[in-house]
Amino acid sequence: MEAVEIDKISKIYEDGTQALNEVSLKVREGKIYGLLGPNGAGKSTLIGIISGTVSKTSGTAKIFGLDNSKDLQKAKLLLGVVPQEVVSEPVFTVFEVLDFFAGFYGVKKNDRKKKIDEVLEALHLGSKRNTRARFLSGGMKRRLMVAKALIHEPKLIILDEPTAGVDVELRTIIWNYVKEINKKGSTIIFTTHYLEEAEKLCSEIAIINKGKVIVEEETDKLKYLFGETTIDATLENTGFELEKILDTDIIKFNDNEVKIITKTGNESYYLQKLATLGGLKKIEIGQPSLEDIFVKLVKA
Ligand SMILES: Nc1ncnc2c1ncn2[C@@H]1O[C@H](COP(=O)(O)OP(=O)(O)O)[C@@H](O)[C@H]1O
Ligand SMILES: [Mg+2]
Numbered sequence: 001m002e003a004v005e006i007d008k009i010s011k012i013y014e015d016g017t018q019a020l021n022e023v024s025l026k027v028r029e030g031k032i033y034g035l036l037g038p039n040g041a042g043k044s045t046l047i048g049i050i051s052g053t054v055s056k057t058s059g060t061a062k063i064f065g066l067d068n069s070k071d072l073q074k075a076k077l078l079l080g081v082v083p084q085e086v087v088s089e090p091v092f093t094v095f096e097v098l099d100f101f102a103g104f105y106g107v108k109k110n111d112r113k114k115k116i117d118e119v120l121e122a123l124h125l126g127s128k129r130n131t132r133a134r135f136l137s138g139g140m141k142r143r144l145m146v147a148k149a150l151i152h153e154p155k156l157i158i159l160d161e162p163t164a165g166v167d168v169e170l171r172t173i174i175w176n177y178v179k180e181i182n183k184k185g186s187t188i189i190f191t192t193h194y195l196e197e198a199e200k201l202c203s204e205i206a207i208i209n210k211g212k213v214i215v216e217e218e219t220d221k222l223k224y225l226f227g228e229t230t231i232d233a234t235l236e237n238t239g240f241e242l243e244k245i246l247d248t249d250i251i252k253f254n255d256n257e258v259k260i261i262t263k264t265g266n267e268s269y270y271l272q273k274l275a276t277l278g279g280l281k282k283i284e285i286g287q288p289s290l291e292d293i294f295v296k297l298v299k300a
Helices: 043-051 072-077 094-104 109-122 138-150 168-183 195-201 219-226 239-245 267-277 290-299
Strands: 002-012 018-028 032-036 058-063 079-082 156-160 187-191 204-209 212-218 228-235 250-254 257-263 280-286
Touching (some): 002 043, 002 187, 018 187, 018 212, 032 043, 032 168, 032 195, 043 058, 043 156, 043 187, 072 079, 079 138, 094 109, 094 138, 109 168, 138 156, 138 168, 168 187, 168 195, 195 290, 204 290, 212 290, 228 267, 257 267
Parallel strands (some): 032 187, 079 156
Antiparallel strands (some): 204 212, 228 257, 228 280, 250 257
């Protein structure tokens, strides 16, 4: 079952800005899925459309098979969203906000207190339990937003830049909690500017740029499809003999130092060739990061 199925979604805002241009995506149930792209790519617009807060110009969006233009109310019950902008309910305490949202999403009164305690502990928010939301610091407000969206352990959780401007400690707290809920079965979609974060957490990634999907792929496969590996070797003798046995890829010689840049996955070929030369003094292999691939694809 697909948790989310987006088919040819386009969005033109009233001022004529085309934020999305026939975007299609599929997110399988149980995955952690990263939606990446530069500022203005259309990520928040897409999240708004999936969650029913932004109207679409054309196309369809389904959540667990429910078309959100026909069954929005049902779809919303399966969904928890942490929006990019901080919103809060200033006059209520942390406990009251969570009690309200848990109740709204059908968590029974008897279970609510336990559930709230669990969430407060996981997000290290317990000491603010009776604090009114307007007196919370920025980081604490962010925790409350995450708590509020996840309190009912929805089947689908969407987080829009949940860790932007957040310190390392809080990032770790948020991701540990999200991973725990994912283990219990919730599907997670998130956007982030921290590509190492996406590389570590997501099994699948979509990159969008200027309102279009440029790639949707399993994270592990991305580097084989688009990555370049660098091999730096120092030889006993000068490397010029190599010229005869190596062909296509980019090779630079500098006396007895060799640099080979090749498509990721091809490196064993060159390593074998280098081994036949003998007298290998040093070898370093540089694998591409998601950041390298992102920059390459978005600039292309
Ligand atoms: N309410 C709006 N009215 C007009 N244009 C908008 C509105 N919201 C976003 N946009 C524009 O749509 C494009 C995509 O924005 P957004 O979805 O926020 O991108 P991202 O989240 O990837 O940074 C941008 O050009 C942005 O300026
Ligand atoms: Mg955004």
